[in-house]
Amino acid sequence: MLKEYNELIFEISQPGHVSYDLPENDVPTYDLTKDLPEYLNRQEVAKLPEVSELQLVRHYTALSNKNFGIESGPYPLGSCTMKYNPKVNETIAALDGFSQIHPQQEPETAQGALELLYNLQEYLAEITGMDHISLQPAAGAHGELAAILMFKAFHEVNGEGVQRKNIIVPDSAHGTNPATATVAGYETIEIPSTKEGIIDIEALKQVVNEKTAGIMLTNPNTAGLYERDIQQIVDIVHQVGGLAYYDGANSNAIMGMSNPGTMGFDAVHLNLHKTFTGPHGGGGPGSGPIGVKANLEAFLPVPRIEKVDEHYVINSDYPQSIGRIKGNFGNFGVNVRAYSYIRTMGADGLTQVSKDAVLNSNYLKARIKEYYDVPFAQHCMHEFVVSCKRQKVEHNVNAKDIGKRLLDYGIHSPTTYFPLIVEECLMIEPTETESIRELDQIADAFISISKEIMEDPEMVKQAPHLTSVRRLDETTAARKPVLTYQASLQ
Ligand SMILES: Cc1ncc(COP(=O)(O)O)c(C=O)c1O
Structure with a gap:
């Protein structure tokens, strides 16, 4: 070159x-x-x-x-649902009527766009089993924050704002959950997982009381496991007057088969940039709509889009609302892509997506479990974790080395060192968009690397060998970021 x-x-x-x-x-x-x-x-x-x-x-x-992207090769980055983003969504989002519209345009001149957003709200309400949806939040963590601020407003209106100080978060939750609770002004009470990787009900019972504002539950959790005792978890929290929040960023595993509304949750967020094929991976933009039950409706962000007769209007007349949390109606282009995806897949198609995502994950797990330790024996959902502790103890090769070596096979690394409850963890999410051929390639790469570790551990520790840059100094990059051309000259 x-x-x-x-x-x-x-x-x-x-x-x-x-x-x-x-x-x-x-x-x-x-x-x-x-x-x-x-x-x-x-x-x-x-x-x-x-x-x-x-x-x-x-x-x-x-x-x-x-660069490495989903269009370069498999990208089994657990928790991130790096599925293929169909091109038809791009074509739809690029239509003049969507891409050239101005957010401050008079609603009468933007009826088509408002209709799309309104219908998307309806679809997401159906998928989540919730009564109302707001499309405003810009990403998953933003949706979490909006919903927990609504919990706060709910308790304040009920005269319990001061008393309810705690949000319960299992140790298997996504990291943004405790962060959200803290940013919203709550104290996080962490509860441990059982050996099976799911919530310890007895531990939950011990921490709930009149100070509980709510629980945040990631399901399937970050170990890729479906919480067995969901109904009981929700009841325990409701019985002390707390609210139940469902982190629905992992909805790729459950669409059409179960939903947080039926499970009894008061609020949920979705990651449209994961489950509903919004392109992501470069830092955004995303879309993290929230869904709520009728008890929280009054607190939804404004402005809201409503349908009056056959007309779409914008209404901010909700005095108890937590207010505006994002300019205009969220990241419109991502919402258009999600709408296009839902319409092209249909209800049966979305259900099939989840079935295939779970099947693919279990297939891959079954193919590599002889070579890497699998901490949780039960069937996984759309993702699973393996521990590379054995490789570390016996050959001094760690999870990160294995992730880097996968790049030489044309496969992006899985998520490393997360969730924290598993030592030397790799979190693997193949998604439904990989075919059996690619799944076998991923499995073969894992198996081949496990043999390389025994034969030539040093070579694996030096990986990647075939990429345009080798190992980056991540510590220096984090501590002394050089983010502009001018800074690089200094
Ligand atoms: C389970 C879960 N919750 C929340 C989030 C946060 O979403 P975002 O990165 O869009 O803020 C993620 C991100 O992948 C997630 O996997």
Whole structure:
């Protein structure tokens, strides 16, 4: 590869090179330094790279080739549901009526977009078994926060705002759950899991009391296990006046087969960028709608989209609402993609998605369990965990080394060191969009690496060998991030 394709675009830049060919100017020219008001006048001209179109295309093609995404190979990153994002969703979201719309447009001129959002709310209410949906939250953790703020508002209205200080979070929950409780001003009470990896009911009974504001339950939990005693868990919390929150980011495992509404939960969030194929992995944007039962409706974020006769209107007249938590109606483009996905799959299709996601995960687990320790013997849901403790103790090769070596096989690493309840953990989520051929390739890679560990552990510890960058210094990257071109020159 020519050197320049390893350079930054600013380093390729040469004065006078352009990637555009504009027609002759046929409108009056203004001298911006004279015609603009002083406060809008920049003293310095923006330093933009000057490159030809071909240089530009090669530069970004080279960059994209260095990246790893779901379109490069299997991406079994547990907890993240890195499923394929169908192209039809992109085509729909790019339609002018969706992509060129302005969020402040008069509702009369945006009826189609409002209808889409309204219908999406209805679909998600059906899927979750909830009474009302808000599409405002920008991602999963944001949805959690919105819902827990609603719990708070509920207790305040009932005169128990001061008394109810605690949110119960199992140790198998997603990390954003305790973080959310803390940000919302609650104290987190952690309860342990049993040896089977599910909630310890006796431990739960011991911590619930009149101070309990609610529980946050991730189901299936981060070990990929379905909580066995859900009904009892919800009842225990409700009996002391607390509310029950369902982290539905793992809904890929249960669509069409069970739902948090029927289980008795008061609120839920979904990750549209996981379960409903919103592209993710580069930091966003996401969409984390929340669903609530009728007891929490008054507290939903405003503005809300409502249907009056055949007309869609925006209503902010809810005095007990927690208010606006995101500009406009959330990340519209992600919501359009989710709508397109639901419509293309249909109810039966979504149910099949979950069945296949669970089947794929159990298949992969069955194929590799002889080679890696599986801490929880029962069937898993859409993901499962293995422990690499044996490899570490016997050969000094850890979970991270194995994840890095998988890259040499063209497979992204699973999530490492999470959940925290499993030592040297790899959390593996193949998703339903991998076929049996790819599942076998993933299994073969795991098995092959387990043999390499015995024959040449040092080689595995040095992996990856075939990627454009080798091991990155993650500690320095986290402690001394260099985030701009200018900073890299210093
Ligand atoms: C179970 C669970 N809960 C919450 C979240 C947080 O979602 P987000 O990253 O969109 O904030 C995730 C993210 O993957 C998750 O897996």
